[in-house]
Amino acid sequence: MPDWKQEISERLSILNLGPESEAAIVDELSQHLGDLYEELMSSGMSAADARKEVLSQIDPLAAEFQKTHRPTSAPVETVEFLRGAPLTGLWKDFRYAARVLRKNPGFTTAVVVALALGIGANTAIFTVVNTLMLNPLAFRNSSELVAVETVEGLKSGSAPRVLPLSYPNLLDLQERQQVFSDVAAYSLAAPLTLVSGSRGERIFAEFVTPNFFETLGVRPVLGRFLGSADAGPDTDPVAVISYSAWQQRFGADPNIAGRVLKLNNNTVVTVVGVAPPGFKGVTVLFGPDLWISMAAARVVSPVLQKSLQDRGEPSVMVASRLKPGVSQSQAQANIDTLNAALLQQYPELSRNRALRLRPIVEAAQGDRRQSFLVGSVVLMIVVGLILLIACSNAASLFLARASGRRQEIAVRLALGAGRGRVIRQLLTESILLALLSGAAGLVVAYAGCQLLWSFRPPEVAQNIVDAKMDGTVLAYALAISLLTGVLFGLAPAIQATRADIVDAIKESARTAGRSRGRVHFRNLLLAGQVALSVVALIASGLFLRSIQRAYTIDPGFQTDHLAVFLINQGQAGYDRARAEEFYRAVRERVGSLPGVDSVSWSSTMPLWNRAARNVQLEGQEPQRAQDTPGVIAAVVDPNFFSTAGIRVMGGRVFSSADRASSEPVAIVNETMAKRSWPKQDAIGRRFRFTGDTVSKRIVGVVKTANYTGLGEDPQPAVYTPLDQDFSASMILWLRTRTAPSQVIAEVQRELRQIDPQLDVSDARTGSKIVDQALFFARIGVSLLGVFGLLALALVAVGLYGSVAYSVNQRQGEIGLRVALGASRPDVLRMVIGQGMKWVGIGLGVGVALALLLGQAMSTVLFGVSPADPVSFGGALAVLTMVALAACLIPARRAANLDPQVALRAH
């Protein structure tokens, strides 16, 4: 028995009767048709004739109902609406569209899921871009805020180095400038030890001038911020606590204001207020837990206090608010008069340096700006591709459904609706769908950001900025949703309304989809999807290969069997005698642990250094910038080089004979030796650090390592012995016999026994250090990988849907072929071949596009050719296999068609 219900539903669908009303009618009429059919059959009529006769009775069904039926439960549009009278408004279009979508839950879900993934991926990445690049600092009128920085090496021809200001220069700036309403300063976020009970834990603090918060224009959520009363040299140290530290470390204690925190061994600061949520200071990424008044550096951080007194030491960052009406160039002109005065007063310190303004956002992004920019652009391109794939998926579904609705559209056109009016209605549907998807996409984006942010290293999670899903992000999501709606709705709408009216009314809905132009368009969409996903997959592959190569870079020190402990005794309030005793005790006790091969102290952390000091070479008057090169400066123990695994290229290493009382000596790396004394032997040469009076003699040359990041350009480095250049802030390096992770706990136990109040929790193995150096690259590559898979999944679904739809449309033809003798393998080959033909075209176009993109990306690829055969081959192989699988399922269904059933149905 034919499916009468289906036949009736199809004919009534144009009327949009509402589900209950329609179900009742379908029920009643289908019984009638069933009775009639049985009667005709029993009178000897053939099944086909009986079916035809029965169907002839319901052909004008919709038109008859249109004349008479007005169900009370759901409103039915008037004929005027069906015809599309100009008076019917957008709201009516939306209501109608909503009803159509509700009636097709499968279609609606398929489109919404595909688009929500596309829009969600875009919105998530845009949230990251918004957080880091577009809107990183949410301060009052932040366009008025500028950073004042020291620029060094202006005349050297190479890129100048950007440094903070020295504190004495800051005081001069505050006194002499006329262009700022406020000039505030803050130090780098430095680790401190917060003592609770008998244990110490590491927190990060910035020392700030009292006007810091006022200048930025933020308000406390609790208590007060700092004031001028906190600036005096004899005032008690006070601090403002970050919102996240207040929440997580102090359980959002409402009485936090007035609470005394014990820092290090013997200093205390009083909390006076809590910063607002989301405020991390002038940073795009990493903020402190505490902002302590600059005046308190005297007691809390003697190291900082010392550098604050040195005009040659760039130690504070400066944020200034321009007076109303003052432009940045006017302000720079004012600063230039100060530059001239400084050069006159302090010629040696100011020769190659000048103070310079730039927008505070750029300063906060610092030298990460470039890599953020490149990363953002690449990720936005890839998620853009995914959205395009999702759009073309949706367009394909829309087109298939538009074929099914051809009769409805034709009736409307026949009733006198303008083509534009019908396109508007179809577009309203696609835009409504896109808005639904946009809402779902926001949920996807929120979950994606949560996931992304969960990759923050847990020990500093609360210091890292929060994802900013603000108005900008919402506006972006809305904009791309609307754009998406137009993008995937317009072409199918134009296609669907191009149908010949008479043909459509005559044709049954089932065969309508096979019009040549429509099939062609669907196949083009398919090829486009494949091309885009090839590009996305190849881009992911290239970056994956880049990061694989990055792991094989020789950083110049041995990362295996290496462990590093960030202990910070200086922050714990050790004086020189106690620190020296501590160093000795650790060398002895940790060095004698069974798994430990050698132990050394160094002031530097691997892959975490910056050129911080300048040197002047003896015998060369510093006329040019190159004569006072900025160098990495490290204070180390005698056996540092063997512990770190840095090769000695010439001369000697330090020994216990290099004491405070003996001749000052230094070891330089090959880069320093070659640049400063080209074609000469550096050993025996002398230099001094800018600002120092004593010169040092070079006794050895070691291999150049990576100091700031993996694969960096070679940087000059100078090593000095700990005994001659005391530092109270040293890092413990270990070379282990076994895997370093097995030794760490034992070493920590030993360190705690030596001083229970020291925070010894931050221990890193060599491989973890490399991981951290590649942190952003790894996150980026993981994202690209996820997006590549997403693109692949969308293409697989799109391809499957497309081939399955085509098989469904061609049942009759396939049945005929089988009846005429085509074998199952023939049918399989035909269906797969036709699907794969378009896949092949897509692959070709995709490879061409990927080659172009690869050329554009070549500067950010590391050690991988933009035409890397592995990435290209891998992407093509994966896509081909997925495409074959997606074609195979419907092809098998086609091959298993019973020709009799297929032919009878058609």
Place this chain on the structure above:
Amino acid sequence: MEDQQFEQEWKKGSGEMLILALIEDQPRHGYDISKLIESRSAGSLHFHVATLYPLLYRLEKRGWIEGLWVEKAGQRRRRYYTLTPEGSKILERQRSSWKKFVTAIGMITGVEHA
């Protein structure tokens, strides 16, 4: 062709009355009604599904008939239509005006009334 046109005109004017009359004595379902119209008119009147049901729903909406789903043992659930009191009055009125009309036509055209 002429027959078809006649049938259409005929149905338009009299379809409502035919249905009301057929369910006057007992409730009937749609298929039953269409079969009765066909058999009692000896095949000269024929209501398609697409004509009959919209008409039934219109009568129901006016409150002249009432449709109820009925399940009988061993049979499919069907929708039976009964005449409402208002429907009875309408039928009476239509019958009398029909009689007047047919008489008048007969008197003019010389056709014997049924």
